[in-house]
Amino acid sequence: MIVQRNPSSALLNLLLATLLLWLPAARADIAVVVHPQNPLASLSHQELKKIFLGRLSLFPGGGREIRAIDLPDDHPVFHDFYRRVVELDGIELKRYRAYYLFSGRGRLPVVATSPQAMLQMVAEDPGAIGYLDIKDVTENARVIMTLSSDEPGKPPKESDNR
Amino acid sequence: MLYRVPIMALLLLLLMPGLALAQQNWSLSGFASLAAGKLADEGLQYQDYTDDQWDLEGDSVLGLQLNLNLAERLSLTAQMISRGYSWDDTDAFEPVLDWLFVGYQLNDAWRMRLGRMRTPLYLYSETLDVGYSYVWARPPIDVYAPITLPFSNFDGADLVYLTDWGDYSLDAQLLAGTTRRSRDTLEINVDPLLGGNLTLRMDQLTLRYGLLMLQTDITLSDIGEIQALYQAAGQLLDPVFSDVNQQLSANDNWYRYQTLGLRWDLGKFSVTGEVFDIHNTEDGYTNNAQGWYLSLQYRIDQVTPYLVAGRHKNEFNQDTLQTLGQTYEIWPEGQTVLLFQEQVDQLDQLRVDTRAFIESLNFEHHTWTVGVRYDIHPHVALKAEWQYFDFVSGISHFVVTTPNPPDHTSMTTFILDVVF
Numbered sequence: 365m366i367v368q369r370n371p372s373s374a375l376l377n378l379l380l381a382t383l384l385l386w387l388p389a390a391r392a393d394i395a396v397v398v399h400p401q402n403p404l405a406s407l408s409h410q411e412l413k414k415i416f417l418g419r420l421s422l423f424p425g426g427g428r429e430i431r432a433i434d435l436p437d438d439h440p441v442f443h444d445f446y447r448r449v450v451e452l453d454g455i456e457l458k459r460y461r462a463y464y465l466f467s468g469r470g471r472l473p474v475v476a477t478s479p480q481a482m483l484q485m486v487a488e489d490p491g492a493i494g495y496l497d498i499k500d501v502t503e504n505a506r507v508i509m510t511l512s513s514d515e516p517g518k519p520p521k522e523s524d525n526r
Numbered sequence: 527m528l529y530r531v532p533i534m535a536l537l538l539l540l541l542m543p544g545l546a547l548a549q550q551n552w553s554l555s556g557f558a559s560l561a562a563g564k565l566a567d568e569g570l571q572y573q574d575y576t577d578d579q580w581d582l583e584g585d586s587v588l589g590l591q592l593n594l595n596l597a598e599r600l601s602l603t604a605q606m607i608s609r610g611y612s613w614d615d616t617d618a619f620e621p622v623l624d625w626l627f628v629g630y631q632l633n634d635a636w637r638m639r640l641g642r643m644r645t646p647l648y649l650y651s652e653t654l655d656v657g658y659s660y661v662w663a664r665p666p667i668d669v670y671a672p673i674t675l676p677f678s679n680f681d682g683a684d685l686v687y688l689t690d691w692g693d694y695s696l697d698a699q700l701l702a703g704t705t706r707r708s709r710d711t712l713e714i715n716v717d718p719l720l721g722g723n724l725t726l727r728m729d730q731l732t733l734r735y736g737l738l739m740l741q742t743d744i745t746l747s748d749i750g751e752i753q754a755l756y757q758a759a760g761q762l763l764d765p766v767f768s769d770v771n772q773q774l775s776a777n778d779n780w781y782r783y784q785t786l787g788l789r790w791d792l793g794k795f796s797v798t799g800e801v802f803d804i805h806n807t808e809d810g811y812t813n814n815a816q817g818w819y820l821s822l823q824y825r826i827d828q829v830t831p832y833l834v835a836g837r838h839k840n841e842f843n844q845d846t847l848q849t850l851g852q853t854y855e856i857w858p859e860g861q862t863v864l865l866f867q868e869q870v871d872q873l874d875q876l877r878v879d880t881r882a883f884i885e886s887l888n889f890e891h892h893t894w895t896v897g898v899r900y901d902i903h904p905h906v907a908l909k910a911e912w913q914y915f916d917f918v919s920g921i922s923h924f925v926v927t928t929p930n931p932p933d934h935t936s937m938t939t940f941i942l943d944v945v946f
Contacts, residue, residue, distance in 0.1 A: 410690070419688055419695070421631050422599070429599050429631065431550065437904070455828070455901045462557070462945045463659040467652035468603050468625050468643060471553060471593045489550065 391444055391513040395498040397483070397505035399490045403427070407508050409449065415493060416450050417460075418470045423491075432473035433485050433494035441479075445495050448511055551595045556946050559657040561585035561610075563939040569928035570935055573611040583610030583618055585664060585941055587655045591625070599631040607655055613675040614709045624655075624679055637686045644679050646699060646723055648800055649734055649787045654678070657943035661832050661899050663911035664939070666819035668836030668893055669785075669800050672924055673815055676714040677740065680705040697725040711747040716740045721783075734787035744776035755876055763864060766853050770880070773810045773846040780807045796823045813887070814841045828902070834895040840923070842887035850881055891915055891922040909941045 396412060398404060404423050414420035421430055435442040446453045452460055465472055476482035479500040486492045487504035494505075501507060563575040563584050570576065573584035587609045594602040605625035610618055627641030644652040648670060653659040664670070682703015689696050704717040721738035753771045760768025787800040801818035819836035859874050897911030914936045915925055925935065 410692070414690065419690065420634065421637075422634055424634070426633070455904070458904055458945070459659060462656055463653050465555060465593075466557060466589070466591060466605070466656045466659065466945075468605070468627065468629075468639070470629075471595075471601070472555075474550060474553070485550070 392441060393498040393513050394441060394445055394448075394495050394511040395501045395507045396493065396495050396509040396511070397486050397501060398493050398508050399486055400504065400506045401490060402506060402508070404508060409509075412509065413449050413451070416446070416473065417452075418464050418472070421470060428491040430493055431489055431491045433482055433492055434473040434475045435479065435482060435494075435496065436475055436477060441495065441497055445511070553593045554590065555593075556588070556590040557656045557658060558588045558944045558946075559586055559655075559941055561663070561939060561941040563937060565925075565935055565937050567932045567935040569931055570925050572925045572937055575937060575939075585657075585939065586610035587657075588619075589624075589655055596628070601629045603627055603629065609655065613672065614707045635687055635689055637688075638683065639686070640683045642679055642681050643684065643701075643703075645674075645677050645705075645719070645738070646701070647674055647736060647738070647783070648785055648802070649732075649789065649798070651678070656945070657909070657941055658905075658907055658945045661823050661830055661897075661909075662821070662834065662895070663897060663909045663941045666800075666821065666834050666836045666893070666895070667924060668817040668819050668838040668891075669802055671815070671817060671838055673804065673813075673840070676707045677705045677716050677719060680716075680719050682719070693729055695727045699723050713743075713745040715743040715745075717743075723785075730791045732787075732789040732791075734785070736783075736785040736787075738781075738783040740781045740783060742776070742779050742781055744779075746776070749774055749776075752876065752880060755872075759873060764853075764856050766849065766856050769849050770846060770853065773843060773849055774880075776811045776813075779811060781805070781813075782807050794825045796825070797821070798823070809845065812841070812843055812845065815839065819893075828900060830899040830901075832895075832897050832899070834893070834897075836893045836895070837890070838893075838922075838924075839890040840887060843884050844888070847881065847884055850877060850884075853877065886921060887923065889917075889919040889921045889923060891917050891919070891924070905945050907943045909939075909943065911939045911941075913937045913939070 396407065402423070404425070404427060407424070411420060411424055415430055415432055422428065423430055443453055446457060450457070461472055464470065474485070476485050476494065479496040482494045482496050483500070483502055483504050486494050498507075498510060560582070561584060562580045562582050563573075564580050565572060565575050565577045568577050574581045575584045587607060589605060589607040591603065591605040596602055603625055604623065606621050607624045608619045608621045609616070612618070612620070616622055623642065625643055627639045627643055629637055629639045631637050644654070646652055648665070650660050650665045650670070654665065654670065657663070680701070680703035682701060684699055684701035687698040700722045702718060702720050705719060706713070706715045708714070719738065719740050721736065723734060723736035725732065725734045753774050756767045756771035756774070760766070760771060782805045783802070785800065785802045788798070790797040797820070799818065799820040802816065804813070804815040806812040806814060815838070817836065817838035819834055821832055821834040823830055823832040854877075860870060862870050865873070893913055893915050895911060895913040897909060900908045902908050914934065915922065916934050917931065920933060921931060
């Protein structure tokens with residue numbers, strides 16, 4: 365027997381898919397994580413921004429040298445994080461980073477291949493700081509800051525590289 | 527010649543991005559540009575560009591950078607660059623070490639570096655070879671002029687201070703070192719090179735001021751011969767010739783080099799401008815220069831058209847021209863007292879040649895540039911640029927090599943810039 369597909373349900377699916385495309389992608393709560401033994405009590409939004417721009421290289425209060433860790437740049441949390449914290453993304457971020465790195469100002473964050481790799485790196489390095497979807501956090505890392513998805517976050521700046 | 531083929535091959539290979547390597551304690555990254563350029567008129571040359579054919583080496587570069595963590599707070603940075611065109615005696619594509627320094631983070635705000643570094647003259651001096659880091663095919667030559675090349679890097683130390691208040695930030699840098707470069711018969715020795723700069727960022731506005739003091743010895747063997755003749759004439763005929771000799775001596779001269787930069791980001795639209803002033807702080811031999819550019823950029827997603835206006839003016843040994851004029855009052859042309867006819871002719875020719883030489887180094891040009899940068903990939907930018915030169919003074923040592931050049935020309939450049 366041939367099953368007749370319901371034309372109205374196909375249309376509904378198409379409509380739903382179109383709607384989903386139009387809706388902004390659901391944003392995750394992002395956890396900023398450090399090594400479990402990191403003595404740092406808290407971190408401000410401004411300090412976090414400076415860390416990922418490479419303008420702060422020691423943990424506040426005479427702490428250790430910081431090693432920032434990035435998710436891959438094709439990971440949705442990467443873009444979410446950079447838009448909300450660093451206020452730079454896309455080409456502007458790339459140009460800023462090229463300038464920063466090749467003018468001898470310092471290193472760029474090391475890239476973890478996945479949230480799991482990020483957790484592994486944070487667990488092994490007392491100077492590490494990373495970020496990931498709060499749902500992926502395990503006891504191997506200490507959450508020093510949470511970026512709630514309710515926060516509107518500032519739009520990325522359209523600035524030139526600096 | 528030796529390096530050309532393997533480097534060009536490697537350059538092409540590296541145009542495939544994603545080759546950067548990074549580990550916890552080290553990272554290897556790089557940049558490359560593949561360029562083609564051509565001038566519109568005969569008898570002119572800029573870098574390797576002429577009107578003959580499309581040249582592929584003038585702006586082509588390959589750079590590799592190693593960052594190494596040596597210990598807590600202590601790091602090493604090395605950058606090797608291979609350039610298709612080098613200002614000095616370096617061969618085409620011969621790799622040179624442009625950066626090699628150890629850095630130590632003293633505390634939250636202060637960092638110290640020791641070794642070889644790029645001289646921080648302007649907003650983009652430290653990434654001059656990293657085309658990806660700026661919008662243009664090359665930073666505007668009216669300011670990023672060939673006159674800056676002899677001291678584009680230095681061996682020494684610097685101290686960097688970073689501070690922020692809310693959305694404002696201030697960077698300060700103090701530096702000291704030496705540098706020595708040579709090209710054909712020209713040797714330039716800077717010892718010491720001292721300076722500092724301040725960069726203030728306020729939301730959309732970036733302001734930068736830089737000051738360098740350079741004690742410079744310039745040796746040009748052709749000038750040496752000319753000087754010896756004036757010295758001899760000074761002893762034999764009149765001391766005024768000795769004055770000319772002394773004014774042609776380019777040793778032990780202090781230069782004061784000031785720069786001011788501005789960048790204003792207004793969303794998609796941005797403005798960049800820089801101005802410089804080089805001034806000899808002593809009498810006698812002088813080579814002063816001034817220049818500026820103003821660049822407007824408008825970014826529409828991946829495409830950024832830009833427009834640049836610029837000027838450059840070089841003032842060379844104006845005092846010597848006056849002294850040379852005085853020699854004619856004291857010792858008129860063709861005067862045969864004390865001299866054989868042959869020597870009279872030699873002295874007169876010497877004076878004519880000296881005047882021509884000095885006048886050729888007094889020049890001014892204006893430039894107009896239109897171009898577009900297209901970010902075809904997150905790590906790759908393609909640029910096309912057309913630059914118009916107006917040789918206001920008839921000559922311009924950046925571009926003109928013949929005695930009777932056209933009074934204007936244009937240069938077309940295509941560049942593919944990559945970072946990896």
